[in-house]
Amino acid sequence: MAIILGDHQYGKAENRIVRIVRDTPRHEIRDVNVSTCLRGRFDAAHLTGDQGEVLPTDTQKQTSYAYAKTVGLASLERYAHALAVHFVDDVEPVDQARVELEEFAWERVSVGGAEHDFSWVRSGREVRTVAVTVDADGSAWITGGLKDLVVLKSSGSEFHGFLEDEYTVLEPTSDRIMATSLVAKWRFGAVDVATFDFDAAYAAITTAMVETFASFHSLALQQTLFQMGKTAIEAVPELVEVRLSAPNKHHFAYDLARFGIENHNEVFHADDRPYGLIQASVTVEGAPDAGPAWDQYSGLV
Amino acid sequence: MAIILGDHQYGKAENRIVRIVRDTPRHEIRDVNVSTCLRGRFDAAHLTGDQGEVLPTDTQKQTSYAYAKTVGLASLERYAHALAVHFVDDVEPVDQARVELEEFAWERVSVGGAEHDFSWVRSGREVRTVAVTVDADGSAWITGGLKDLVVLKSSGSEFHGFLEDEYTVLEPTSDRIMATSLVAKWRFGAVDVATFDFDAAYAAITTAMVETFASFHSLALQQTLFQMGKTAIEAVPELVEVRLSAPNKHHFAYDLARFGIENHNEVFHADDRPYGLIQASVTVEGAPDAGPAWDQYSGLV
Amino acid sequence: MAIILGDHQYGKAENRIVRIVRDTPRHEIRDVNVSTCLRGRFDAAHLTGDQGEVLPTDTQKQTSYAYAKTVGLASLERYAHALAVHFVDDVEPVDQARVELEEFAWERVSVGGAEHDFSWVRSGREVRTVAVTVDADGSAWITGGLKDLVVLKSSGSEFHGFLEDEYTVLEPTSDRIMATSLVAKWRFGAVDVATFDFDAAYAAITTAMVETFASFHSLALQQTLFQMGKTAIEAVPELVEVRLSAPNKHHFAYDLARFGIENHNEVFHADDRPYGLIQASVTVEGAPDAGPAWDQYSGLV
Amino acid sequence: MAIILGDHQYGKAENRIVRIVRDTPRHEIRDVNVSTCLRGRFDAAHLTGDQGEVLPTDTQKQTSYAYAKTVGLASLERYAHALAVHFVDDVEPVDQARVELEEFAWERVSVGGAEHDFSWVRSGREVRTVAVTVDADGSAWITGGLKDLVVLKSSGSEFHGFLEDEYTVLEPTSDRIMATSLVAKWRFGAVDVATFDFDAAYAAITTAMVETFASFHSLALQQTLFQMGKTAIEAVPELVEVRLSAPNKHHFAYDLARFGIENHNEVFHADDRPYGLIQASVTVEGAPDAGPAWDQYSGLV
Structure with missing residues (x-):
């Protein structure tokens, strides 16, 4: 009876990224909890401990924060898609990448009836969710929730x-x-x-x-x-x-x-x-x- | 060295009461978490196990729900005050009563721009708190939060x-x-x-x-x-x-x-x-x- | 474009059952959180609101507690299996039933070095999990965790x-x-x-x-x-x-x-x-x- | 009617410190959640925003981690006391300091009946608590829990x-x-x-x-x-x-x-x-x- 490796995936979960857009005095905010997941040829890491094909979860974290600036979070889905495409295209052993995120909504504070430029109160109603999965051939599956x-x-x-x-x-x-x-x-x-x-x-x-x-x-x-x-x-x-x-x-x-x-x-x-x-x-x-x-x-x- | 009983209090915590007012087709809702606390002459319960002076926490629960109908929850503070006054006035060993409550806010659902009569979405922003303490002489201390x-x-x-x-x-x-x-x-x-x-x-x-x-x-x-x-x-x-x-x-x-x-x-x-x-x-x-x-x-x- | 019903399932989640065996002065305890789930021919309930094929979740709850006495919880898996078999065999529209449970472990209190007969402290280490799925033909799948x-x-x-x-x-x-x-x-x-x-x-x-x-x-x-x-x-x-x-x-x-x-x-x-x-x-x-x-x-x- | 500042205190809450003693092959572990609190002459910070008397909470954090090495956590109470004494003695505006901590217990893993040198499983039973308060004159109050x-x-x-x-x-x-x-x-x-x-x-x-x-x-x-x-x-x-x-x-x-x-x-x-x-x-x-x-x-x- 042989004991073998089955499905496996790994990544960095719950990167708590807050993105402010401050190009004008009226700021914008996006507050998200991002998890990245890689699927691919990581058998050696499990079977022998060889990490040669493993992009560290710390690197995935850095990338998530970097893309929050370069791609931005104006669209949650486009941010997640860009991140997943990067992992699939640029990291050789990756066959499929999935980016999941939660968004926490903020409402602008109203001061004397006028919306404040850079102050918010967390709305606390529902949490929005997004998941984008991208394959090596570029196919993408997008879900919201x-x-x-x-x-x-x-x-x-x-x-x-x-x-x-x-x-x-x-x-x-x-x-x-x-x-x-x-x-x-x-x-x-x-x-x-x-x-x-x-x-x-x-x-x-x-x-x-x-x-x-x-x-x-x-x-x-x-x-x-x-x-x-x-x-x-x-x-x-x-x-x-x-x-x-x-x-x-x-x-x-x-x-x-x-x-x-x-x-x-x-x-x-x-x-x-x-x-x-x-x-x-x-x-x-x-x-x-x-x-x-x-x-x-x-x-x- | 004598070992003696110090301060003590007891009650029923976290009665989850929802009160609907449905006297007209347009309902109203109050959603609260009520805790009642009695302070007084309960030494025997601790020292000998004699419960003769102890109003059961179950009775406090029943009273909380009953008052939600008879007094109502239109005013959180008046409800809490009435309940505390009842315990102090009507339960002989009670010297002081405290009623604490949390309120969870609901917003009316808007359907096609019009407020719905009996459907709500929980707002999820802050939780409101109230505490009312009443003494045997009728003195009351009211806090909000x-x-x-x-x-x-x-x-x-x-x-x-x-x-x-x-x-x-x-x-x-x-x-x-x-x-x-x-x-x-x-x-x-x-x-x-x-x-x-x-x-x-x-x-x-x-x-x-x-x-x-x-x-x-x-x-x-x-x-x-x-x-x-x-x-x-x-x-x-x-x-x-x-x-x-x-x-x-x-x-x-x-x-x-x-x-x-x-x-x-x-x-x-x-x-x-x-x-x-x-x-x-x-x-x-x-x-x-x-x-x-x-x-x-x-x-x- | 027709919009149709896809997969569906329903049941009663988180029945918090504590079972004491007290046939002798030395009691035994099992403390579980049981969820029951039915899969089958419930289309009418979704499409027209007709509940004629729906065994209420309240009934599932009653059954979970009843089986905790009649079958008992000496074996978590046999309890879950018996409950699932009952739903599949005795409730006509059910094609498949799944019973999931968590177990919270208790350790006997030691008093002066001797195990107490009926007092426990919750161990608080890991939570054990069980899931048993049973098909109409009697096939069963058992997982632990x-x-x-x-x-x-x-x-x-x-x-x-x-x-x-x-x-x-x-x-x-x-x-x-x-x-x-x-x-x-x-x-x-x-x-x-x-x-x-x-x-x-x-x-x-x-x-x-x-x-x-x-x-x-x-x-x-x-x-x-x-x-x-x-x-x-x-x-x-x-x-x-x-x-x-x-x-x-x-x-x-x-x-x-x-x-x-x-x-x-x-x-x-x-x-x-x-x-x-x-x-x-x-x-x-x-x-x-x-x-x-x-x-x-x-x-x- | 004048509105004035009342009681106030501040500090760094929930420093999650894990201390390993590895002087021998058999390690020891202490896993704590430390909060430090300063009381004293911080009126200006509240009234005018002048921070000249305020030791930053970040500094308190650094000190908590440093003392975990220099004083160590072999005794939770002596660690907390040393930290509080430091704040009172060495930070001029501080009149009283309080250090609170929770301890999460770990049990040594047993491998084949023998205790492992450096592997543990979290016991998950109760959480131990400690609070030490120290006054400018060196008086100390110690509570456990x-x-x-x-x-x-x-x-x-x-x-x-x-x-x-x-x-x-x-x-x-x-x-x-x-x-x-x-x-x-x-x-x-x-x-x-x-x-x-x-x-x-x-x-x-x-x-x-x-x-x-x-x-x-x-x-x-x-x-x-x-x-x-x-x-x-x-x-x-x-x-x-x-x-x-x-x-x-x-x-x-x-x-x-x-x-x-x-x-x-x-x-x-x-x-x-x-x-x-x-x-x-x-x-x-x-x-x-x-x-x-x-x-x-x-x-x-």
Whole structure:
């Protein structure tokens, strides 16, 4: 029985890069957490300890910071793509590179109603994610996403007519709180990396999903998720797939009848664990193969 | 040598209460994390295990949820005050009660430009805090606060002229990023709990502090903090004290000169640890004694 | 362009079950975090909101707790397998079920040198993980694992001879601290679920990996990881694959020469981010196909 | 109304120092998180931005790492004391210095039954804490402590006979799980910093508390905590005070009767929130005044 090396990858995770553009008195800011990952011919490093084919993770870090200046972060996707292309093209043993990043959003401080030139408050809403994978032949797979988008509706959500067995004690309901902390990822089909407006796409996708969550009358979280994915694709036709993972953050109407107090879905206990966890993908029929688009590295994206 | 019982307190921490007001089709939401704490004559419970004077923490929990309906959460401070008064007045061994709470803010979802009636997205910016302490004689101490307010300015901050010794290697600078994740607490003097507009005070204090952070040219985080506390008190004259705790979230200009790349404060590494930690209180001269206002319980507030 | 439902799965995540065996005065404890996941014919729930084929996540929760009594948790793998078989066999629309769990280890308190019958202290070392996937035809895939196993060696680790490019500034070293917080997962080949001693396998695998980390002279973390996987398979021949993910927790020798103080790898700064992240799988040649063994659900396992 | 500066302090928090002693082939390790805090005449920094009296937090960091070599970390308390004395004695505007640290414990890896010379696994049990405060006149206050010590007993714990009111629905019990994640702090009276064996004291205190938790039959968590503090002081007579903060980590017997399954305290749900939170101090009668011993800085200790 031979024991052999299987898949392997390595890189530098969580480079915390803040990029300021200060060419004018009105600065711009991009705040990202970048992870780079190389895939290729690194067998010797594992089998014999020979590092001759291994570009150090420290070098990948330096490159990430250098590209934050030379390429810039005006477009997250173009930055990630340029970095991945560099590793594939310029580092001989690399067959495929993947760059993942999280973006933390900042809002300009308003002072007396006017936007300040160089002061921001962190918005703290969802975290935007990007992953770009590039092959030796130049093929690229681009995904976007978000996480920690916490939404809640206090009406317009039902759950009944479900399958029952001997362990079923849940009561059906025609009015409940529905809340989740959404993780979404989406895959672009053929887009021109150099010119596509990814920021506009992000805004359109996020708006579509939040508006659908709010206005779609829900018979189950599953149904809401499918609708959210569907309206996202309709909003941005370059998308070929949306993947959604949604914890059902349970809010239990608190039993106050014991104390002679009526509670018509007004006071809830927000429970931590356990939680329902619903996951679904929504795709365009005949979507191109995903290739390595979803092959994660850091676990953050 | 006798070993004796010293100070003691107990209660129920982190009741996660969500209160919906649904008297009209346009709902309102308050999302809080409530901790209740009783102080009083509980020696027997410690010394002999006799629970005759101990109101169970479970009962405190039930009461917190019940009051969320009967008193409501329209005013966080009035809810906390009512709960504390109840424990002091109605539970014989209790000499002093403290109610602490965190509030998580939600923003109404906008659908096609119109605010939705019952759907929200969690804002994710700072967490608001409240602590109300009530004595057997009815005296009350009310503090407010916030935490996790992350602010950054990419210019308008200097640091030089500091004391040097044999371990000093820091270079002075006249232009740096200044960033912090602010924790602030403030103490109200004499206010009428039943009528004071605490929400307006919160908004005014927060605005004063953020605007000051942004517009005040800083020679040190210490100086900025003092100004923030000062403008908060000026904005809300009912305040008698503001306490500020601010990690100096260091952003180091990345050394790209090694690669022949200029970096004029454009690319930074956001470091995690260690960090400077600056703490200061700003008070009104002759402020009334703080009494138990700052005697923490849960550590969350 | 039609928009269609893709892969989907749902269940109850993070049931925090503690099971005490108290048939004798000497109790036993198992403390687990269980997630159940169903895969099957749930299209209607997504497309029309019809829940007729959906067993509620609440029912899955009830079942998890019930099985903790009836099947028990003496064997984590047999508990997970029984639960998965139940869902596949007894719930009509389910084609495949997956049960994932984390185990938190407790050590018996020692009182005056004697083990206490019913008191424990949480060990706090690594968390053990298990995932069992069962198909409609009864096929089962069993994986084990661990996470948060933090190991460090203060010598016996080198890193040099690596590939260099224009962004390479790292100095080679023949003596450094090597430290990681290991995540490992392993896949069993054909074992008899009813009789195999999974606890013994866990102990043998963990011992093999920790001993190898300690005693193997390392030329790179990649090399150490491959050896750890290899010795684990040698220790437990029922394994067909080991997957390892290891952050390189950097410890930088602190520059004290500026102060005229020698530091021969004695004082280090333990840095948080960024970190190298090395991932590799080690397999038996000709290993059976992994099937759904690695298709994650909760992200915890 | 004048607005003035109140109390203030500053320093460098969370210096992550790892100290290896490698004078022989058998290394030793100390892994700590050090925070330094200065109190003194820093008004000008706050009021005018003049930094002339401010020793930079960066300098404090350098000093912490330098002292890790020159003084060493063989004794956590002597390291912290030396650092605090340095700041008070050698930095003119400093009136009082406080050094706080956390220690993360490592266990030597055993290879084939023999302890390895330079490889460790992080124990992951409790975190040890130390705080040393030194005044300009040389007075010193030393406290120790621990946190994250998670203990559980599956019998030997009752709770009944408690006070009841109209919100009381809790059932009394004569057998329940009692579990907590203990935070303890203790204050030493007069000890000779240069010679006292703090490590032995730590071991004796921890043993006393854990053994008491295990073997003392409990009528309430309050009673158990008092006994734990009492036996700690009896074990180490240099102690004058012990402060305990204990979340009551609730384990609810799961209702399986609905499914016709008996559950005699065998299957529990471990709930996250809310939790009872019990806090008590135990002191020696006539203990010296605590002075600044408990005046926290980082919030970690």
